[in-house]
Amino acid sequence: MASNRNRSWPGLILLVALSGLFISPFVWMLSTSLKHESRIFSRPGEPPQWIPTTEKMDAEGRRLVTYQGQTGADLGRADTGRHALLVDGQEIQAWPEEFEIQQQLGLHWQNYVSAFEMMDFMVNLRNTLFICFSAVLGTVLSCSLVAYSFARIPWKGRNAVFVLCLATMMLPYQVTLIPLFALYSKLGWVGSFKPLIAPYLFGTPFYIFLLRQFFMGIPQDLSAAARIDGCSEFGIFARIVMPLSKAALATTALFMFLFQWGDFLNPLIYLQDSRQYTLAIALQQFQSQNESAWGPLMAMSTAITVPIIALFFLTQRTFIQGIALTGLKG
Amino acid sequence: MTRAERRNLRNGLLFASPYLVGFTAFMLYPLAASIYFSFCEYNVIHAPIRIGLANFRVLFFDDARFWRALYNTCFYTAFSVPLGLGVSIGLAMLLHRKVRGLAVFRTVFFLPSIVPIVASSVLWLWVLNPDSGLLNGMLRQMLGIDGPGWLADTSWSKPSLILMSAWGVGGAMVIFLAGLADVPQVLYEVAEIDGAGPWGKFRNVTLPMLTPTILFNLVMGLITSFQYFTQAYVMTGGKGGPDDSTLFYCLYLYRNSFMYLRMGYASAMAWLLFAVILAATLVVLVSSKRWVYYHGE
Amino acid sequence: MLKDYAIAVIALLVCVALLAVLWPSAPESPEEREALAEGRVVITYWDRHSGHEHESRRELIDEFNRSQDKVYVRALSIGYNSLMEKLLTSIAGGVPPDICALDGTILAQLAAQGCFLPLDEFMGSDPYLSQDAFFPYIWDAVSQGGHVYGVPTTTDTYCLLWNKDAFRRAGLDPDRPPRSIEELESFAAQLTVQDESGIQQIGFLPWIPWDHSYKLGVIFGGTWYDPETDRMVCAEDPNILRSMQWQQSFAIDPDSDANPRHALDPQKFMSFQRNFGAYMSATNPFYTGKVAMIIEGEWQCTFIPKYAPDLNWGVAPFPAPEGVEPVAYSPTCIADCIPVGCRNEEAAFAFLRWFHRPRPDGRPSPSSDYNFAIHNIPCRPSEATQARFTDDPTFRVFVDVLMERPVATTPVTPVSQFMGDEIERYREKVVLRELTPEQALREVQDTVNAELRRTRAFLERTRP
16 A cells, blocks of 8 residues: 555564564474474473484494584494494493584485375375365355355345355354265265365355455446446346456455365265375374374475465465455545 | 346345255255254264253253353353454554565465464464473563463463464455455545544544455354364364363364264254354344445445 | 356356366276276275374285285275264265274274174184184173174283483483382382473373373272173272372372372473473484383384384383282274175175184284284284294283283273263363362262263164
């Protein structure tokens, strides 16, 4: 906003300060994904380490340690529990707390290798994208139609249906899961992508509500003028309201994409073969009771998050653009 | 009914038909089934057995944990919804300007809502750690006070989760940004001519123009925080400790439905929650006629 | 107007065509398609494990698929997090897996609720699957009402693990674990390190890494549940009370001047526990030295070399209180069961028969190989005592405990998860001194008995 430009300094400082708070989880995730397992959690009383380090090794692959100010190589643990250290050509026995393992800045890329080895990334990605795109397409089309009805056509019973639509969001999923599954099972849809996509082709309350709020803000004069020109209701929807709502439609598409990208419960319940699994389930499998190896887990989290960060970064203009009504009124 | 009314009804139903068809096909049966279950004893495997109002009677008179869970959830909602609205409007105002690197800032503030919850919960567990955590460290250094035990303390565990929720407002922020973008520039110019300062412009132009999006975020905030589940599940290990202080309604409902196989009881719980959310939403919707301003009307 | 509709219809058609093109092909793997073409029966196997434990299972399933041409098993790891949702929806929806591997406690609860087919005939007909082949406690864990509902695969037991380096630093003999409860208490006090910023190291806390109330009650010689009368009796059992009082003694009583030396401030240890890393990672508090003694299972023989190769640790049977016969505790087993509504019972039997019998060329059974791969204890004494399990001196401690001591397990009831939750919840109240051990045990007994009665009455009414 032009009106804000001259006062942007305090705001900018606040922005920078706050962004540190908001970016920290991502930075932490990224840094953890590049750490060796042994370096992920700090000792009690110490803050977490943000910069990944690895152990220094000598030419023969032995860890380098600092023992009484001198550098030595760790030859391994003896039966006594002490470590044999090679310091200055001399072999010394020392308890683990008497020496320090030397660290250097180093990225542990192995986490990414193990993460990709443990999942079928390309297959998971294809499944995820298929579900995301079909659900986004269906949601944008159907929700805009329904929202138009709720926002711009004054029909009898409209408010009741609108409240009903909102009300369906108010029941916790846990109690509708069983009958819903039974329904899909009767239809023979279990084990396919259909239960993950079909419901979204008919409109989702959250996005209907969102679009309704935006459609309400479009001046009625525009519709009235078009109606006088002989435009049908669908014509007004397609030629006036939709083009003016690109920002809201883009927001809808983005949110639906994000939801489908991250949802694991529905795919887990309805899919019956690991070749159908999505990225989110692959992540979930990692995190499940067994084998919660933090390094690869965070590597995979990063791999799953980065594409949507890129998506948001590249498209954020679109859905934050105004409908540029300046001059239409007043 | 006039001709125009008839035409509107026809068009209205036609446009709403995707939802009406979808509702009938995919929602009606599960909703009806869960109402029926709420009057039954049902363990998922056997056919449900009708027991009248017994589930509700037990909930109301015989289950202290139910009241505890309801209290925890109302407490969480009462604080996290207003806080979330305030933070997301504030962030949207900050980001709705022409500064260099705006795209980066918007992305940064949106990040917490897209980072997988496993990653963010681990980080928060550290931030909130009473001994070595970031928050208590800062309190000690800057204010010289010993911070509370946060998640380990029965009276601070809910505030901890509320604090955490204010940080995941990226979605609401984006919606507010879209709402802000729709405010016609001409209104600010008019306000400036009238001699309004920055606060006056915010109070008299921005805020009224944002009311449709505020309504949306308020209603969605109510619906989602009454059903608060995932974060609590992950952060407290799914049991609602310490000492039931983070036993949220849906957490207890979940344990009843899928762990204790009391699906009938869980359905009764779900419909009670439904009534609470519906009542809260209706209050907001009815009152919205007074405070929501639709520029298009 | 017509033009608008025409454009919309064309746009829709294009989208539909696009989706039809993108629609993923059938999910079968090449091997599975081949199997289907050969006319094999394809059955599904759901594994409650994921990660390396699932991979080991899958390798054996692949071997089965190659070994014959009648049945093809498709394995799926569903992990632990949403296991109940997935399993229950599939059974209720009439499309369950043909075989499902489950924890004994969940199996017991679901079997009592009527989820699984009885396997009496199938198992009775095979010497490797009949009652005599298994540890008696395992057979009891998978059977109820005179029927058996699962084919046990792996079992576990708990012992006391100690960190030798921590013992040495505390001035204790690193090779001498505590031999009595009193010694355990005094070692715990000596091994605890505190400074002004809080606890730095904990000697021993009875609820790390998770609640052990049930097994401690049993180790103290108590009985939680009486199968004869089908009711909880914990409030009437002096030994259960002792075990609960013992747990409480680890938390300081602010109103008392005579707190034992091993007692800690509840606020402080709860803060400290928040520092713990993930259980199955290098950051496990026992691996990082934050906890010096811990109650743990035999799977640590795989985990410790993997996640904490430098850890200097030992394992010993958990000491029994004075005057109480030492017992072993086992959280029963992981067993394969066949859900009601399974469509290919015979094929499922064929796979289970293969999995649990020694291979035709005389090598041990795949089941035993599986145990060896993931370091669990086989459910048959004949397999548990195979040299490959007893050669490892640490693993042997666990096997010996199971072989030599009477074994106590979690009871078989239709409310096992409810019972577990209630015991843990009330134990927490005892530690925080909101309730006395007597009050807490009374509450546990009353609530669980009420739930048991309600469930039994319901199950009675569902009987055809």
